[in-house]
Amino acid sequence: MDAWRLSEAVSLRAEAFGGMAFHRERGVTLEVDAEAYRFLCTCLQPRPLPLPGEPPARLVPQLAHLGFLVQAEADLEQAQAALDITWLGDGFTLSAPETVHLAITARCNLSCPGCYVPPFDVRGELTTAELRGLIDQWAAMHVFQLAVGGGEPLLREDLFDVLAYARERGIVPNLTTNGLLLDSGVIRRLERAGVARVNLSWNGIPSQSKGGPGDGQQRQGRSIAQALRVLLDSALQVGINLLVTPSLLPHLGQVLARLRTLGVRWVTILRPKPPAAPSEISRAWYEANRLRRADLLRLRDVLSAWQGVLHLEVDSALAGLMGHAEPAILRWRGVYGCAAGRRICTVWPDGSVTPCSFLADLSAGNARHTSFAELWERGKNWEVLRDPTARPQGGCAGCDIALQCGGARCVARYECGDLFGGDAECPHCREAVSA
């Protein structure tokens, strides 16, 4: 009889609802109930498939299709299950982040007016040793992915060592960069470090003016086109982070066509968001670039036209664009809307830990002084984000996808001074109201 086992590329982690399984090569995350999690744990050792009629048998076709179960060969080392987790979360908040967003440096070679990174003293940035220590802690908690950004992360000399160490410890490293420093040598080093995906940030159309911020964008646009040619020849998965502003929106179709011509398959659409502590300049930038309801509806039309041509993703602040879908189907597909402080968090260059990059003032503490697990479990200042009753009672009350979307917390706070004040521009909310 054939023996099967869990793929070596799968990480397991117990959770309050059962457990999670992450396929590090395919980037697929499963949430399963307690029985299914027990079955996955038994598959750490080669075993015959369950007989037809046995409850686990129903899971096998899907697990095999997704690459989580593979035919066993003798004497292979087995993946490690996370059987040693002490705090399981509560189901709404996970036992550990799925992804830690690491702003590895605040230094940058661009000065985009809408940048969300607060000022940091670069002399106080986490050292290589401190970062390795943090990665050890994340590995112990079975964090699945590390999303490294900045600032511009390629300005950090030890970046490749940090990325490689994360991969060595079983965490999938991904990188977001403005692309200005990418060349074939850098790309080879990223490959060797085990980076899964590189996202290039592209912040809009080239400006008409020279010498101002738009000049940097023009420079970046040229640089991205050059970097893309090399990147697309590499083993790395390549995506574009496209910040869609009202001025870009009329040209979005052209931009997507251009990206497709260059060979890009993955585009992540980002919505402009207000920084946590807006300065006069960043507030003016946000007011000029925020997407209104009409913009969001237009964006949905463009996405609809391009779906199937490119693989389009949206950030969590745009989950309301999926409002036509059944809530149960959104849940099945792992759509959670704003996951700040519940499924993700951001670690800043100085070690402070916040729920996400746009709630940078809600620090749970500093990982230099307190263990990361303790900061995550305690979640000081994040309590309201972790309250499962808050979404259905706030500004999104009555919305049929409140639990799958819930609006963007940072937008709600900017609008209403309340983290659960609702999203004034949400197209689904207005549709629901008018219906």
Next chain:
Amino acid sequence: MRGNKSGDQEVTIRILSIQHNFEADHSSSSYEFFALDKLTPEQRAGVQDLTGESPRRHLRFHYMGDWRDIPSDWPDKLLTLGYDIMVSESYDWWAVHLSLPHDPELMGRLQQYECDSDGNGFRLEVSGDRMVLYFGMQLDYGAAYDAFGEDPFEGLADLFEGVRSELFAGDLSVVWAMCETYGGYEDEETEPEPVEPLSPSAGALLNVMENY
């Protein structure tokens, strides 16, 4: 069985969600409409006006990805324009809408069997002079092909043509089977009346829901 009745000790074993991060997710949503009788000229004109499609007894709409879906009023309208059954699939979630002439007596008998478990279950709504019965079920990957043949849309439509006849004959065992699978009751007072033995269609459906 996936039933969630309080007090039961049934073992569930489920994948709760699947999230694709760096693999393309080629999933889609499909809607197929079946008319058991030929459409009248008025119905044909209505279908043409609504959808722009040439009216046929079997209409199919397919949407890729997240951003486009069937206009929200089409299912109800098409189910009053001569189509009797709509079978839809989206990310392994299968649903059947069955359109019947509005019959207050039958509706009253059916209402006790309405049930919902995470989007699976049975419900009914009135739409004009029709009542539309909704049957939702999440099936495991590929299971619909095992259970309903090479074309699960056709297979499910055939099964529910049988269900329609059974309901007209007063046999409510198919909705009882939905309750058996997806109902959740706190006490006996709210528990709907059992229907036994199960009709052939109800038995087939229950077998699929239990095993997939």
